[in-house]
Each structure stands twice: as structure tokens, then as C-alpha cells.
Amino acid sequence: MTAPSPVATDLLVPTGGRVFAEFDIEPADLTYLQTFQETLTPEIQEWIVAQWQAEVAALPWFEDLHLAPEAVAALFATLASFLRRLLAGDRIPELYDELEQVTLVALRRGVRSTDIFQASTKLESVLTGVILQLFSGSDQQTVALVTVAKFLKSLLYAVMETYRREAADELERRNRELQDRTEQLAHSVAELQALEEVLRAVNSSLDLDTVLATIISRAVQLSQADEGTIYEFNAAEEVFVPKAAFGMNARRVEALRRRRIKLGETHLGRSALLRAPVYVADVQQDPSVRTLPGIHAVLAVPLLRDDKVVGGLVIRRRTEAGFAPTIPTLLQTFAGQAVLAIENAQLFQELAARGEEARRARITAEATLADLRGAQDRLVQAEKMASLGQLTAGIAHEIKNPLNFVNNFASLSVELLDELKETAAPAIAALGADKRAEVDETMELLTGNLEKIAEHGKRADNIVKSMLEHSRGASGERRDVDLNGVIEEALNLAYHGARAQDQSFNITLERDYATTLKPIELAPQEMTRVFLNLFGNGLYAATKRARENGDRSFRPVLAVATREAGDAVEVRVRDNGTGIPPEIKDKLFQPFFTTKPTGEGTGLGLSISYDIVTQQHGGTITVESEPGAFTEFTIRLPRQ
Amino acid sequence: MSVSILVVDDEPDVALLFRQRFRREAREGTYVLHFAASGEEALVSLDNEIEPELIVILSDINMPGMDGLTLLDEVKQRRPELPVMMVTAYGDDERRRRASELGAFEFLTKPVDFDQLKAQLRQLPTASASEGPP
DSSP states (O other), X not given: OOOOOSOOGGGGSOOXXXXXXXXXXOHHHHHHHHHHHHHOOHHHXXXXXXXXXXXXXXXXXXXXXXXXXXXXXXXXXXXXXXXXXXXXXXXXHHHHHHHHHHHHHHOOSSOOHHHHHHHHHHHHHHHHHHHHHHOOOOHHHHHHHHHHHHHHHHHHHHHHHHHHHHHHHHHHHHHHHHHHHHHHHHHHHHHHHHHHHHHHHHHHOOXXXXXXXXXXXXXXHHTTOSEEEEEEEETTTTEEEEEEEESOOHHHHHHHHHHOBOTTSHHHHHHHHHTSOEEESOGGGOTTSOOOTTOOEEEEEEEEETTEEEEEEEEEESSSSOOOTTHHHHHHHHHHHHHHXXXXXXXXXXXXXXXXXXXXXXXXXXXXXXXXXXXXXXXXXXXXXXXHHHHHHHHHHHHHHHHHHHHHHHHHHHHHHHHHHHHHHHHHHTSOHHHHHHHHHHHHHHXXXXXXXXXXXXXXXXXXXXXXXXXXXXXXXXXEEOHHHHHHHHHHHHHHHHHHHOTTOOOEEEEEOOTTOOOEEEOHHHHHHHHHHHHHHHHHHHHHHHHHOOOTTOOOEEEEEEEEETTEEEEEEEEOSSOOOHHHHTTTTSTTOOOSOTTTOOSOHHHHHHHIIIIITOOEEEEEEETTTEEEEEEEEEOO | OOEEEEEEOSOHHHHHHHHHHTHHHHHHTSEEEEXXXXXXXXXXXXXXXXXXXXXXXXXXXXXXXXXXXXXXXXHHHHOTTSOEXXXXXXXXXXXXXXXXXXXXXXXXXXXXXXXXXXXXXXXXXXXXXXXXXX
């Protein structure tokens, strides 16, 4: 006996000759089979069937097939039926056809081709054994029975193989299905990843360009397009402006920008009007649009916010195959993200602008507040000075008239006393020596007293005159002057004035005049008063320190400097004298405030200087000082 | 050859002071001093013809009632040729300017320098002097 080929692929094709060849069934065998069929009684046939079933069921490998009980029953029933019909003399090819139609349904899972081969081989030997036991008769009979056994084996094998093939097909189909689903899943995963990336970009980056670039690149890649553009809709000019592109060179993007696509124009404009995606599978076939070189499929999706068009997203494909049906929906998702991104960016810009606005407003407000505070301080100071000045002037006038009488009558009385002495001389001479001496002494005392009255009256008058300078108002004539010249003149005057009073007086004068100082309009006489005052104070303080200081190496210095300061001129007067204690710095410019001993200063010098600088010239006068080190006055005179 | 001077001031002691300051001139008969305590009073004196010939009016500016500048204006309307000297404690530009506009002959600030005043008075033209021999 020859083992059948394990690859009997054509078994299903009911072409008797080939099947027989495959299973070593000679045409001569069929003749024997025919003879055998004629000799079998129905009882013998049933016995063969029963014997065969029992033998097959008892096979140890049969169980290994793990056939379901109903499948076993169906298999046996079918095989028994065929065996019966075979033994009864049915024609083999017709049996085969039926076998193919009916049996496959009964045979199911768990069968490997090797098992089938083993099964069929075993079956053959079993059947051969059964038949030989039964019919150990003539050679012809034996050959016929072996043929039957072979045939049954081939039947079983064919059935099994058919099932195997079907199972393989099924498996292949399932594999394909599985592969499809895997691909779909993979695609979904890619989509999700892309969306996640876009989402992350939208949420993490407030740079609109970056976000839109991410969106368009992912949209193009995921939809297997070749290029794409995101437009923003400029509502004012009603045109779509490209904001981000992918797969396009700068020249083409620029061309799109110049194109100034309006609502209703191109796929983009149409999709905006429709508020829905517009898809054209091949624009080369569409006469309504300008031909896009090399572009076939175009898909445009509007960017909508509350049904308002804020832009558009367009992807294009260079190959003739169109986009997959799911792409428009996918693209709408991307469009949604783009809208969010644009919205976020706008919100952020507004927020940033408002923040910046608020910051600027705050800075301005703070500066204004500081200015106002400064102005308020200056106003308060000026008001104080002005009211003090007025008060001073008022008092001065009230005092001036009675003082005039005091002075006048005092000097008159001196004259009258002289006249009296002259007139009374003979009478006095007639007096006794004692009386005369007494009268003379009294006369002398009276004269002395009157002179004292006149002297102190004059002093009071000087004070009053100084006080009245306050109320004189802007009387000084103004003209363009060389400020350095005015200062130099005042400095010489002050220096020589001090020298005249004290021969031992000595001080180093340092001059640092700006050489390029342009003429400035001011009241030279008034400013000379100011400088005389400041220089006088400086000289006084520096020499006072020299006097009080035991250190002989101390050299008193008065330094004067001028310089251009923008739209003003600045004068600095600095002495290295006794300095000003901080607690009296505020009172410095108040009338009658003086640190000099009684009689040496009126306390009006700085007060008058303050008025002249601030009121008459609209300038400022400030002081910096360190007790025991220096005092520096800074005058700032604005150019008118 | 006496001439008159009219001093206008609301301060009574001014009269006392002027009398003492001009006591020598009064004794010698050079000047006759007349006093008025207000502008109104001064105008009345003026209308009543002062004797001897009035050569100058010295007037304070700040006075209750008619002030010195008003008086000056009134005098100038009646006697445009009569010199009026304003004497005031307020030597400010505004008063100086007003006085000058109204035709004041001189503007003196208190305290009056009597030596200077006397020198100025000597320079004053008198009616008789102007009518003097050719």
C-alpha cells in the first residue's frame, strides 16, 4: 500500500480518474468492486458499517481529534451512509460530489492535516483487517475489499482535507480581518496622537504661529495630504490671510496671500459660506476654479466660532486618489483646535495688552502722584514763604512810620541839645563848679542816649528795609546776561567786603564756570543780591570753621560752579564750612531765621534769595549739607 | 521873600517834626509851613489861597479818605504848574509809576532825608523867580 500524498489539493474536484490515481485505485479495481457489490447482502452491509464504526470509535487517535459529539455523530452517519451506498453499488463520482456538499458542515475545528493523514491511514488498515477477516475468500474478493478500504480512506482524507482547506481559508479571512482592524486601530492611535499633540500645542503654547504650524503639519500628515494651509479671516477687509502652511514653499504661500481670497471664492471661500467642508476629488476636472498646477484633491474646512467665520483650513493632494471618507470629519476636529488656538492667542494678546496698559497707567499714575506730591510740597513751601513775606512786609510798614519818628526826633534832639548847650553856655558857666560838672555830665549822658536811640533806630530801620525787599515784587529789570560775569562780580564784591571787615580774612576761591554758557535772561541786580547772600554765608561758615577749628592745616574753600542743565542753568555754591544741622534745614529759607549772633544777621538773606529765585525767576534753590563738612546750595534757573 | 509849603499827612506828629526840622528856615522867614491832615483838607486850603505864595505840596500817599495820588490828580487839574512831591513809606514801582503818570514832581521815600529835601526845595522855581528881570 502506498501512502497518499499529503498535498492532495485537487481532491475536491470530482474528476474520478485523478482521485483514483491519487489513492492507487486502478480502473481494474473498480471492476472488482462492482463484482463485490453484487455479492453483498443487506445484512452483511449493515454488519460492515457497524464493525467500521466501532473500530473507528475505538481508535486512540480519534479522541485526539477533539471532535464535538454531534460532529462525531454527523461524521459517522455521513460516512455510514456513503459506505452503505457504496456497498449497495452507487457510482463513486456522484458520491464524491455529495460528500463535498454535505460532509464539510459536519466536520469542524481542531484537525491538523497530519492527524487527518494518520487517521486515514489507520482507517485503511483497520478496514482492510476487518474485510480480510470477513472475507478470506478468493483473491478477487480480497482485492475488491482492499479497494473499498482505500476508497473509504480517500473519502475520509478528502473530507478532512476539505475541512482543513476551509479552516485555512477561514483563518486567512480572519487574519485579514484582524490585520484590517489592527491597521484601523493604528490609524486611530495616530489620529489620537496627532490630536493630542495639537491639543498640547494649543494649551501650552500661546504663540499662535507655532500652534497653527503644528495643527496644519499634523492635519496634512494624518490625512495623507501633500500640503495644507490655515487661513485667518480678516473681518475688516473680508479676506482670508494665510497664517500657517505645510508642504508649501514661501513663494506659494506669498501667492496665496496676494490672492486675497474672499468669502465664496475658491473651495475655502465656499466652505466658509456653507459653514461646512467642501471636498473636490479632482480640481483638474472642475472648471469653476482656477487650475492649481499639480493639485488634484482639495478639501477645505471652515474655522467657525459660534457660526462666525474666523478662518479656514485647506489640504491638498498631488495624486489622483482622493481623500478617505473619514478625512473631512478629522479635518473638522483640527479646525476646531485651530479656532481654539486663535481664540486663546487673541485672549492672551488682549490680556497682555491690558496688563501692559495697566502697567503703563500705573507707572504714569505713580509718576504723576510723585510730581503732584513734589508740586504740593513746593506749593506749601511757596505759600508759607509768600504769607510770611506778606506778613513781614505788613509788619515792616507798620513799624516803619513810628520808627521814622523815633529816628527823626532822636537826631533832632541831638541838634536841639547842641543848641541848648550853646544858648545856655553863659548860664552854665555862671554856675558853681560842682553844679556845672553835674549839668555837663547830664548833658553828655543825654547826648549819648540820643545817639544810642538814633543808632539802634537806624539798625531797626535797616531790618525794616530788608523786610520790605520781600514785598517789592518783581521790580528788577530783566535782560540777557552772562551769568558767569554776574557771579564773578558778586564773588569779588563779597570777598572784598569780607576783607574790608577783617584784614586777617583769607579763603581759597575755586571757580568752575561753564565756558560755553549761553546768555540767560534774568534780573541781574536781584540775582546779584542772591549770590552776594550765598557767598557771604559761605565765606562766613568757612571762616567760622577755620576760627573754631584748632587744626591749622584746615583751609577754608568757597567753590562756585556753573553748568548748562538742559533747558536751565545750574549754579552751585559750596563751602567747606561748619555745615547745617539737619533739624534746621527746613527753616533755612524762613524770614528772620538766622544762626548768626544778634546783630550780625537779619535772617532775611536766604528768605529774600528764595523769593528772587523761585518767584521772580521760576527757578529752584536747594541745599545739601553735612555738619562739620560742607554746605552746597544749588540754584536752577530755567531759560524762559 | 517868604514862600509857603503845604505838607499833607494824616499823622499829626509829621507837623511837629517838620516844624522842628524847618525851625531855622521858619525863624529866618524863608518858608512858611502849612499842614493839612487829609487830601480834602488840602484842597480846601488850596481853594482858600495860601499866603505867601505856595511853591510846593508835600503829600503822603496812604491816607484815610482821599489818598495822596487822588489829591495829586486834583491839584494837577487846578494848578498844573504847582509842583507836588509825594512822600511815602511804600517805595514800590507801582506807586512810583502812578505818581509819575499823574505829574508828581518828585517821589520821596520815608524816612525823609531833610537835608536832601531842603536842597530840592531850593531848586524849585518860584512864581517871582520866573517873573524875574530878563
